[in-house]
Structures are given as C-alpha cells and as structure tokens.
Amino acid sequence: MSKFWIVAMHTYIQKVKSKSFIISTAVILLFIAAFANLDRIIGLFGDEEEKVGVVSESGDYFVSLQEQLKASGSELVIQAYDSESAAQKAEKEGDISGYLLLEDQDGVPAGTYKAASIADSTESTELQNALQQVQTVIMTERANITDEQLAAIYTPVTFEVEALNEGAKSEDELSQARGLVYAMIFAIYFSVLVYAGMIANEVAIEKSSRVMEILISSVSPIKQMFAKIMGIALLTLTQLIIFVGVGYLLLMNDSGVGDLLEAFGLKNIEAKTIIYAVVFTLLGYLLFATMAACLGSLVSKIEDLQQMLLPMTMLVLLGFFIAMSGLSNPETNFITITSYIPFFTPMIMFLRIGMLDIAPLEIAISIGLMLLTIGLLAYIGAKVYKGGVLMYSNSTSLKDIRKAINLTRNK
Numbered sequence: 001m002s003k004f005w006i007v008a009m010h011t012y013i014q015k016v017k018s019k020s021f022i023i024s025t026a027v028i029l030l031f032i033a034a035f036a037n038l039d040r041i042i043g044l045f046g047d048e049e050e051k052v053g054v055v056s057e058s059g060d061y062f063v064s065l066q067e068q069l070k071a072s073g074s075e076l077v078i079q080a081y082d083s084e085s086a087a088q089k090a091e092k093e094g095d096i097s098g099y100l101l102l103e104d105q106d107g108v109p110a111g112t113y114k115a116a117s118i119a120d121s122t123e124s125t126e127l128q129n130a131l132q133q134v135q136t137v138i139m140t141e142r143a144n145i146t147d148e149q150l151a152a153i154y155t156p157v158t159f160e161v162e163a164l165n166e167g168a169k170s171e172d173e174l175s176q177a178r179g180l181v182y183a184m185i186f187a188i189y190f191s192v193l194v195y196a197g198m199i200a201n202e203v204a205i206e207k208s209s210r211v212m213e214i215l216i217s218s219v220s221p222i223k224q225m226f227a228k229i230m231g232i233a234l235l236t237l238t239q240l241i242i243f244v245g246v247g248y249l250l251l252m253n254d255s256g257v258g259d260l261l262e263a264f265g266l267k268n269i270e271a272k273t274i275i276y277a278v279v280f281t282l283l284g285y286l287l288f289a290t291m292a293a294c295l296g297s298l299v300s301k302i303e304d305l306q307q308m309l310l311p312m313t314m315l316v317l318l319g320f321f322i323a324m325s326g327l328s329n330p331e332t333n334f335i336t337i338t339s340y341i342p343f344f345t346p347m348i349m350f351l352r353i354g355m356l357d358i359a360p361l362e363i364a365i366s367i368g369l370m371l372l373t374i375g376l377l378a379y380i381g382a383k384v385y386k387g388g389v390l391m392y393s394n395s396t397s398l399k400d401i402r403k404a405i406n407l408t409r410n411k
Helices: 002-017 019-036 038-044 062-071 084-092 122-142 147-153 171-208 211-215 221-253 257-263 271-298 302-326 333-338 345-355 360-388 400-410
Strands: 051-056 077-081 098-105 108-115
Touching (some): 002 221, 062 077, 171 345, 221 271, 221 360
Parallel strands (some): 051 098
C-alpha cells in the first residue's frame, strides 16, 4: 500500500508544481475575480451618453417620445432637428449615433431609424418601444379609455401551476433544482474532459519517455493505474477548494453570495440533493478516469492520445447534450431510459433527481449499475493497462485493447 501512495502523491505533487496547473488555476481565478467585480469592470468601460436625432416631418411627437423614453428608464438622449440633412450632417460629424424620421400616418406616429451601422439594435429597439407607447396613448385617448381601464387591460392574468401528486416539486423547487442541475452538468463535463484526460496524458508521457519501464519493475501496473487516478483526484479537489474559497471570499466582500445563489436557484437547496450531486460526480469521475487510464496506456506517442480518447469524449458530449435537452422535459421515456446507462447516469439521473420525485429504488439501481460498471471497467482496465504499458507500437485503434489483454495473459 505504501508504494500505491508514493505513486499517488508523486503524481499529485508533480501536477501541482507544473506550470500548466499554476497557469490554468491563475487564469480561472482571474475569471472568478472578474465575475465577482463585473459591475465595476463594466463601469470602467462605460460608454459615453448616446444621442439620437429626431426629425419630425409632420405632427409633433418629439415631446411624447421623450416622455416615454424617460418613463421606461432608457438612458437614450434624443435631440430635435429641423431637417433630415441637418441630422445627417450631425451623424457624420459624430454628434449623434443615428437619427429617427417621424411622420404622421392617420393620426399615429410612424418612424424610420437611420444609422451608419444597424448591427447594434439596442437604440432602434428602445425607440420602437417608446414609439409604440406613444401610439397606445393616442389610441386609448381616441377610444375614451381611462387610465384605470388601461391599467386593468395590461394587468397580467392570474395563472398558477400546481402538481396533483403530493411528492411532486413546486415551481420554486424546480427553479432551485434547475440551477443546481446546470452547475452539476457543467462540473461533470469539465472534470471528465479535463482531469480524466490529464490521467491519460500522464500515462502517455511516461510511456513515451520510457519511464514506465523503470516504474513497472518496482510498482505493479495495476497499482500505478489506481494511484494515478487517486493523485489526479487529489489535484481536482485542491483546485476545487481554491476556486470555491476564493470565489466565496470575493463575493463576501460585495455581500453578493446570497444574491448569486438566489439568481442560480441554489438558495435553500435540500441537503440530500447536494449529497447526490457529490456522489454522482465522484462516480462519474471514477468511471471515466479508469477508462482514460486504460486508453492512455495503449498509445506510445502523445500525438495519438486525442484520437484514442475520442470515444470517451463523444460519450461525455452525448450525455451532456441529452441532459441539457432534458432540463425542459425530464419526464420523457428517453430521459428515463438513458438515466440507467452508466456512462450517462451521472448527469441524467441527477437531472431526474433534481427535477422530479424519484423513488429511492430507482436511484439505488442506477448507483448499483454504475458501481458494477466501474468494477468491471477496473477489472478489464487493469488487464489492458498492464499489457498496454508494455506496448510501444503505434496504437490509434481500440482493437489494440485485445493485444494488450493477450500480452497480459502471456506474462
């Protein structure tokens, strides 16, 4: 067991000290700091006051338009011009970003917005909405509709959604669960692609440098495989603690922790949901990490690694897209069936747990199937790894798994 932990800690320390780990951690921390101070950063690059010219050819709608823009909270400033040529000249000189031509059509305003570029639709949308409100005011006055009647017309209809089953989640609970499911799906997706790939890369590097020949003389290949999985798992935990700790401290300074949790629907989340999140994340990591170590042992060149890992990557991507599609309708038969497929279970079964009232037996079956698959994959993987680390021919196909197993038997 001591040799196991020697390899595990060596892998962990080597990765922690590596430039790639330090740089990637620093970059992600910068993103976290930027996210926590997003309002201040946007303020530093605040745009100058946007001005738009208004040319009213017939009918005087300028004052009404100005009032509606102010009432809607728009920061857009409008300036009146006597003619289109004057407005066009002001636009060319940079005094205004564009201009609006207003004309009267049967007693209501009609507008045409002109600008050098219409790629940014913010200004035109704000002007259109304000002009729509001007038209509404005119039409209600013609129909002799009072302000009280108008308010009643625009009052949202009372509409509630209630589940008939007693155990079904409410709308608030579904919103909370959806936020955690989003976070969980991305956590599994990120951890599998990055950290599982890191395991395969570690094995491939040792093979290409012939270090493996020295290691297998003192430590069995099976111990090496699981020691590397443990070492990268510790690395993952270290990075996660750093990210969560720094992010929490930054948000604490702005007192924005509660607001952020509420925005993502993570406030007042049930303890069992968090437990299931941790369980399925760990199971997903073990499943794909074992697979990555096996596949990494088959290649002898770093250049061939990505091609060998392609099947694993496709499984992760497929599970990710299925889970994302299931967020809007988690009760379909397709989602239910795929939640029992071990390679998809971490994301899709947790999706069902978060969004639906799942029987404990269903959860137990999915976890049992995952444990069985991990055990089977570990058994087969150990044999593949044991033979694969001794294969130095060009290996870019999954057919080489049989060669690795045969090499293990002949030893």
